[in-house]
Amino acid sequence: xAFTLHPKLADGGHPLxxxxxxxLLLKDNALFPWLILVPETEVEDLDELTPERYAEVCQAxxxxxxxxxxxxxxxxxxxxxxxxxxxxxxxxxxxxxxxDPAWPGTVWAYxxxxxxxxxxxxxLQAAAATFEW
Amino acid sequence: xAFTLHPKLADGGHPLxxxxxxxLLLKDNALFPWLILVPETEVEDLDELTPERYAEVCQAxxxxxxxxxxxxxxxxxxxxxxxxxxxxxxxxxxxxxxxDPAWPGTVWAYxxxxxxxxxxxxxLQAAAATFEW
Numbered sequence: 001x002a003f004t005l006h007p008k009l010a011d012g013g014h015p016l017x018x019x020x021x022x023x024l025l026l027k028d029n030a031l032f033p034w035l036i037l038v039p040e041t042e043v044e045d046l047d048e049l050t051p052e053r054y055a056e057v058c059q060a061x062x063x064x065x066x067x068x069x070x071x072x073x074x075x076x077x078x079x080x081x082x083x084x085x086x087x088x089x090x091x092x093x094x095x096x097x098x099x100d101p102a103w104p105g106t107v108w109a110y111x112x113x114x115x116x117x118x119x120x121x122x123x124l125q126a127a128a129a130t131f132e133w
Numbered sequence: 134x135a136f137t138l139h140p141k142l143a144d145g146g147h148p149l150x151x152x153x154x155x156x157l158l159l160k161d162n163a164l165f166p167w168l169i170l171v172p173e174t175e176v177e178d179l180d181e182l183t184p185e186r187y188a189e190v191c192q193a194x195x196x197x198x199x200x201x202x203x204x205x206x207x208x209x210x211x212x213x214x215x216x217x218x219x220x221x222x223x224x225x226x227x228x229x230x231x232x233d234p235a236w237p238g239t240v241w242a243y244x245x246x247x248x249x250x251x252x253x254x255x256x257l258q259a260a261a262a263t264f265e266w
Contacts, residue, residue, distance in 0.1 A: 045210040047198035058191040065180035076220075077178040080213035084229055084237035087209075096217055104217035109242035 003040040006088040014121050019133035020060040021053075026124055030116045032107050033072035033095035037064050044089055046081050057091075063133050064093045071127055073097065082108065136173040139221040147254050152266035153193040154186075159257055163249045165240050166205035166228035170197050177222055179214050190224070196266050197226045204260055206230065215241065 005023060013025030013036055020039075027034040039057050043049060049057060065077055074095030081091045094107050102110035138156060146158030146169055153172075160167040172190050176182060182190060198210055207228030214224045227240050235243035 045198070046212055047195050047202070047210060051195075054195060055188065055191070058188070062180050062184075062187060065178070069180070076215075076217055077180060078213070078215045078217070079179055080211070080215065082209075082211045082213065082239060084209055084211070084239075106215060106217075106239060106241050108239050 005038060006086050006090075008086045009036060009038055009088065009090055014116070014125070016125060016128040017131070017133055019063075020056055022057065022060050024064060024128070026116070026121065028113075028115055030114045030120065031101055031110075031112055033068050033074060034107060035064055035068055035093045037061060037091040037093065039089055039091075041089055044083060044087050046089070046091075060133075061091055061093065063131075064091075067128065067131055068093055068095050070131075071124060078106070080108075138171060139219050139223075141219045142169060142171060142221065142223055147249070147258070149258060149261040150264070150266055152196075153189055155190065155193050157197060157261070157266075159249070159254065161246075161248055163247045163253065164234055164243075164245055166201050166207060167240065168197055168201055168226045170194060170224040170226065172222055172224075174222055177216060177220050179222070179224075193266075194224055194226065196264075197224075200261065200264050201226055201228050203264075204257060211239070213241075 013027050016026050017024040023038040025036045027036055037060060046054060061079060072095045074097055076096040078094040078096055083090060096103060101112055146160050149159050150157040156171040158169045160169055170193060179187060194212060205228045207230055209229040211227040211229055216223060229236060234245050
C-alpha cells in the first residue's frame with residue numbers, strides 16, 4: 001500500500017528530502033530550526049519498529065541532526081518522537097538557542113508561529129538536495 | 134574521571150538499573166510511567182556521540198521502551214532528548230495514555246507531580262533487577 005503523509009504533517013511542512021524510507025519536512029515555523037522526519041511505517045512508536053528498521057531510523061535521525069547543525073546556528077539539539085495528537089510516527093529534530101522564543105521550555109508547548117520567506121525554503125531545499133543523506 | 138549524575142536528575146529519580154554505560158532512573162512522578170536514561174558522557178546532544186556510542190545508546194533506549202511497556206499500561210510511548218535546563222544528556226521514555234493528566238500535551242509542559250508509594254518503587258526495582266538489559 002502506498003504511504004501517505006498525514007495531512008497535518010504535509011500541510012505544516014515543506015518537503016526537504018526523501019531517504020532511508022523516510023520523508024523529511026521543514027516545519028513551516030521560522031521561529032525555530034525545526035525539521036520533522038516521517039518514516040514510512042504503519043506503527044506509531046519507535047520501539048514497535050523491527051530492530052533493523054529501528055536502527056535505520058536512528059541513523060536517519062543522526063543525519064538530520066547533522067543537517068540541522070550545518071544549516072542553522074544552535075546551542076542545543078532537541079530530538080523527540082511524541083505523536084500524541086498526530087499519530088503517524090514522526091520525529092522532531094529542533095535546534096534550540098537561549099535567544100529563541102520558547103527557551104528553555106519545549107517548542108511543543110509554544111504557540112507562536114512565523115512562516116518562512118520563500119527564499120529561505122528554497123535555499124534549504126537546495127542544501128538538502130546536495131546533502132549526503 | 135568518574136561520572137556523576139547531575140543532582141537534579143539524581144534527586145528527582147530512583148535508580149533502576151545500570152547498563153550499556155547508562156544509568157536508568159525512575160522519575161519520582163507516579164502520574165506518568167516516566168523513565169530517564171542517562172548515558173555516561175560529557176557531550177550534551179545525541180548526535181555529538183561517536184557513531185558507535187550513538188548506536189549503543191539507541192539500543193539502550195529501545196530496551197528501556199520495552200521495559201516501560203512491560204511494566205505499565207500505556208497507549209503511546211514518548212521518547213525525547215531535550216535537556217535545555219539540565220544539560221547533562223538524558224533521554225525521557227514516557228508511557229502516555231488518554232487518561233493521564235497531561236494528555237495529549239507533553240509531560241514537560243505539565244506541572245503536576247505525585248510521589249510513588251515506596252512499595253511501587255521497590256516492585257519496579259525488583260523487576261528491573263531481573264530484566265534483560
